[in-house]
Amino acid sequence: MAAKAATKQEIMFVWEGKDKKGEKRKGERAGKSEAAIKAILRKEGIRPTKVKKKPKDLFGGGGKPIETKDIALFARQMSTMMTAGVALLQSFDLVAGGHEKPKFQKLVMDIKADVEAGGTMADALRKHPKYFDSLFCNLVDAGEQAGILESLLTKLAVYKEKSESMKKKIKGALSYPISIMVVAMIVSAILLIYVVPVFADMFTSFGGELPALTQVVVNMSDFMVANWMPVFGGIIGFVIVFKQAKKRSVAFQNFLQRLSLKLPLFGELLTKSAIARFTRTLATMFAAGTPLVEAMDSVAGATGNIVYYEATMKIKSEVETGIPLAESMRNVGVFPNMCVQMTQIGEESGDIDKMLNKVADYYEEEVSWLFWA
Secondary structure (H helix, E strand, O other): OHHHHHHOOOOOEEEEEEEOOOOEEEEEEOOOHHHHHHHHHHHOOOOOEEEEEOOOOOHHHHOOOOOOOHHHHHHHHHHHHHOOOHHHHHHHHHHHHOOOOOOHHHHHHHHHHHHHHHOOHHHHHOOOOOOOOHHHHHHHHHHHHHHHHHHHHHHHHHHHHHHHHHHHHHHHHHHHHHHHHHHHHHHHHHHHHHHHHHHHHEEEEEEEOOEEEEEEEHHHHHHHHHHHHHHHHHHHHHHHHHHHHHHOOHHHHHHHHHHHHHOOOOHHHHHHHHHHHHHHHHHHHHOOOHHHHHOOOOOOHHHOOOOHHHHHHHHHHHOOOOOOOOHHHHHHHHOOOHHHHHHHHHHOOOOOHHHHHHHHHHHHHHHHHHOOO
């Protein structure tokens, strides 16, 4: 508990100083006090000339949350720094100092502090599961052990960037029709409550019997005028209950995910995106040298749908008994023949990670086509 309290008391400082060669250096670092920052800088061979608290962003930029694109940028920048021969600890300083979000800077400096204390980078990342999932941590761990950390960080950056791009396309594809439906409902409600009654009075003054369809519209208008408060209250209540059920009930979430795959057009979109995530994640794990059985847990979590999660876990159980991956994928019945055949070719040729990446590229392009169609 004491350690957690100490961490919370750390604040961000900006510093300037000179290194052993006399060259000017500057950056940002989280710490408890100016004295603590100066002591750390001296240990790193930097003579501090100025250390002060970083001013708060008056426009609210300091409150911006850490996003997936920030984690992708972290992986890419760390890989670039290490490939260029920059020391790991110094890479953390450069990456943190070059980012505009204080929360991200604090995250990177916390990771650096753990590594500086003697821990591995993978262990340091595991302390922040909100930002670094098991896939990310496991690949970093494999990279550290095999001495190819910069290479795997590049693969992780590509993976995160493609995953984020896929999510944005899906959200965009789903948000547009939902927005149209909401606007249509609002316009319809306004017409029924304010416009139709005017015409209804006009039709009544003419006398005679109204056509059946017109009478239905008038009856709907009369109902909305008389009960508009209960109707809108019911809609708002339904939305609240729906959101709470989706948030708290795993069974309801699973039901919605299964239902979503059966929707016209959008079911196809979600299915292809799940297959793309499955193949991309598995390809990344294979490229890192992760054993197939160990990789399946991370792959299952990355699919984003309960149907493909359950299928992946079934594949894992079959692979454990010696059944080939392609055959297991065919057995679960949720992967297209092309996907299974490409996987089988990859297994037979020994280039399964390349084949899976090609499958992922294909389905990502399919999602893009559906999005723009």
